[in-house]
Amino acid sequence: xxxxxxxxxxxxxxxxxxxxxxxxxxxxxxxxxxxxxxxxxxxxxxxxxxxxxxxxxxxxxxxxxxxxxxxxxxxxxxxxxxxxxxxxxxxxxxxxxxxxxxxxxxxxxxxxxxxxxxxxxxxxxxxxxxxxxxxxxxxxxxxxxxxxxxxxxxxxxxxxxxxxxxxxxxxxxxxxxxxxxxxxxxxxxxxxxxxxxxxxxxxxxxxxxxxxxxxxxxxxxxxxxxxxxxxxxxxxxxxxxxxxxxxxxxxxxxxxxxxxxxxxxxxxxxxxxxxxxxxxxxxxxxxxxxxxxxxxxxxxxxxxxxxxxx
Amino acid sequence: xxxxxxxxxxxxxxxxxxxxxxxxxxxxxxxxxxxxxxxxxxxxxxxxxxxxxxxxxxxxxxxxxxxxxxxxxxxxxxxxxxxxxxxxxxxxxxxxxxxxxxxxxxxxxxxxxxxxxxxxxxxxxxxxxxxxxxxxxxxxxxxxxxxxxxxxxxxxxxxxxxxxxxxxxxxxxxxxxxxxxxxxxxxxxxxxxxxxxxxxxxxxxxxxxxxxxxxxxxxxxxxxxxxxxxxxxxxxxxxxxxxxxxxxx
Ligand SMILES: Nc1ncnc2c1ncn2[C@@H]1O[C@H](COP(=O)(O)OP(=O)(O)OP(=O)(O)O)[C@@H](O)[C@H]1O
Ligand SMILES: [Mg+2]
Numbered sequence: 329x330x331x332x333x334x335x336x337x338x339x340x341x342x343x344x345x346x347x348x349x350x351x352x353x354x355x356x357x358x359x360x361x362x363x364x365x366x367x368x369x370x371x372x373x374x375x376x377x378x379x380x381x382x383x384x385x386x387x388x389x390x391x392x393x394x395x396x397x398x399x400x401x402x403x404x405x406x407x408x409x410x411x412x413x414x415x416x417x418x419x420x421x422x423x424x425x426x427x428x429x430x431x432x433x434x435x436x437x438x439x440x441x442x443x444x445x446x447x448x449x450x451x452x453x454x455x456x457x458x459x460x461x462x463x464x465x466x467x468x469x470x471x472x473x474x475x476x477x478x479x480x481x482x483x484x485x486x487x488x489x490x491x492x493x494x495x496x497x498x499x500x501x502x503x504x505x506x507x508x509x510x511x512x513x514x515x516x517x518x519x520x521x522x523x524x525x526x527x528x529x530x531x532x533x534x535x536x537x538x539x540x541x542x543x544x545x546x547x548x549x550x551x552x553x554x555x556x557x558x559x560x561x562x563x564x565x566x567x568x569x570x571x572x573x574x575x576x577x578x579x580x581x582x583x584x585x586x587x588x589x590x591x592x593x594x595x596x597x598x599x600x601x602x603x604x605x606x607x608x609x610x611x612x613x614x615x616x617x618x619x620x621x622x623x624x625x626x627x628x629x630x631x632x633x634x635x636x637x638x
Numbered sequence: 639x640x641x642x643x644x645x646x647x648x649x650x651x652x653x654x655x656x657x658x659x660x661x662x663x664x665x666x667x668x669x670x671x672x673x674x675x676x677x678x679x680x681x682x683x684x685x686x687x688x689x690x691x692x693x694x695x696x697x698x699x700x701x702x703x704x705x706x707x708x709x710x711x712x713x714x715x716x717x718x719x720x721x722x723x724x725x726x727x728x729x730x731x732x733x734x735x736x737x738x739x740x741x742x743x744x745x746x747x748x749x750x751x752x753x754x755x756x757x758x759x760x761x762x763x764x765x766x767x768x769x770x771x772x773x774x775x776x777x778x779x780x781x782x783x784x785x786x787x788x789x790x791x792x793x794x795x796x797x798x799x800x801x802x803x804x805x806x807x808x809x810x811x812x813x814x815x816x817x818x819x820x821x822x823x824x825x826x827x828x829x830x831x832x833x834x835x836x837x838x839x840x841x842x843x844x845x846x847x848x849x850x851x852x853x854x855x856x857x858x859x860x861x862x863x864x865x866x867x868x869x870x871x872x873x874x875x876x877x878x879x880x881x882x883x884x885x886x887x
Contacts (some may be wrong), residue, residue: 379886382732383732384885384887385696404736405735407734408735413731416725416726418725418726418729419730420721421724421725423651427654432734434648435783549694590707602673617656
């Protein structure tokens with residue numbers, strides 16, 4: 329495949345819900361044959377963007393191009409080449425797994441054997457003839473992925489694909505996704521609110537926060553941005569943050585209560601430690617360490633990245 | 639295969655294990671059985687020597703058209719809507735390479751097909767019940783069996799119901815809540831029953847048209863059939879236009 333072609337391209341994409349701008353001037357560039365991790369905290373606008381990509385909702389401004397063609401005017405043609413899973417899988421509980429796949433197979437004009445193949449890929453052969461109403465959450469998610477991948481579409485758009493899967497299932501899906509571009513030349517666009525989930529599979533990343541795209545590029549470039557950082561545990565926390573701010577160091581608070589300060593070197597660490605203690609703050613932990621990708625993500629999305637997962 | 643036929647095939651596949659076919663069989667038969675009880679209750683008159691048992695049962699079409707038909711339409715159109723509303727099927731369906739208008743048309747066609755099936759069951763039920771009553775009361779006449787009259791009346795009621803089908807289908811597909819579709823259907827049906835004797839109003843009320851079409855009075859049936867078909871096509875087109883423009887959230 330030609331690496332210079334963008335399979336997904338958006339320009340100035342805007343979508344509002346009343347006063348809220350859920351998607352705010354987003355320019356996506358998803359090259360052919362890549363795995364693109366679309367990251368952002370809860371409510372950042374990931375699902376809304378995906379709905380726009382699939383033509384489920386209309387943008388207030390801007391344009392979506394799939395396979396180099398505007399979605400307006402080429403919607404059906406582009407969707408015939410795209411498999412998708414948006415939020416929870418939509419499945420008919422009164423039909424069997426196989427019948428649910430059959431529906432998509434008929435609509436997408438795929439050969440009969442594509443159903444068996446899709447079932448095999450997500451390892452649901454044994455449950456194929458059971459009613460979906462009796463499926464477990466993980467089985468439904470697998471079937472949703474089978475629906476998306478039925479007939480090997482050129483583009484796969486997955487919204488939080490590992491939702492509801494156990495660790496073994498997550499690993500398995502991760503391996504599967506990773507194999508898609510090589511084996512089938514697919515392009516995969518997947519969203520997640522956890523960087524750790526995407527970091528190991530994605531070659532490219534886009535980070536969205538409150539509707540804005542705050543980073544886009546190769547995963548490696550994102551990793552480059554990891555500078556040294558300082559991890560502090562102190563009480564009272566608010567006072568400590570205030571003090572750090574006064575000293576000119578922005579801090580973000582992690583889920584477990586630790587404060588993270590980016591771009592702090594050894595000298596800064598010593599100076600900050602002294603200041604905190606002199607101000608009567610209890611410091612139980614202060615360590616200089618190499619920042620992780622998660623820190624970069626947290627910093628870009630202003631502390632929202634590890635809010636409780638949906 | 640043509641893309642509309644694919645959508646239609648999928649719509650029919652989705653009816654598996656639903657109550658749609660059961661309803662299409664049971665609801666008209668319930669009306670026929672009730673009519674039989676009524677006939678038996680007044681057997682001195684309706685099953686008198688020389689009386690035609692088929693004609694006695696055929697009044698069932700009117701009962702059907704007044705009450706059961708609009709309720710049946712409400713039920714099956716909501717069933718077709720709920721099937722997609724539950725579990726947010728629309729997003730998955732419309733992310734497939736299908737025309738939204740095609741899906742809408744297929745839904746209406748399936749509903750209309752089910753209503754047609756119900757009318758066939760109704761007509762067959764009447765012929766069968768008439769025969770059973772004749773065998774049970776040999777004093778009644780052995781015929782003539784009103785083949786043409788029963789088929790024609792049932793056919794008119796069916797055609798006049800297109801308007802209701804299109805309106806209820808729109809409500810059922812547009813609103814996620816079953817209560818919206820059910821209330822609309824029930825309230826409209828009761829309204830139609832209450833004003834059945836007021837020619838002025840019921841002439842334009844979609845829910846009254848099948849009953850008018852099934853009645854024997856003058857030119858009204860022909861008019862009701864015409865309005866039923868025209869209104870049905872128009873409402874389907876209009877509803878489809880409104881439906882395809884909506885956001886799929
Ligand atoms: N139908 C809607 N009506 C009103 N507001 C909406 C609607 N859909 C989404 N929003 C708002 O748009 C914003 C973005 O929502 P979206 O679902 O795209 O977030 P997300 O990134 O997918 O989040 P999550 O990780 O929780 O799935 C949120 O503030 C949400 O409340
Ligand atoms: Mg989401």
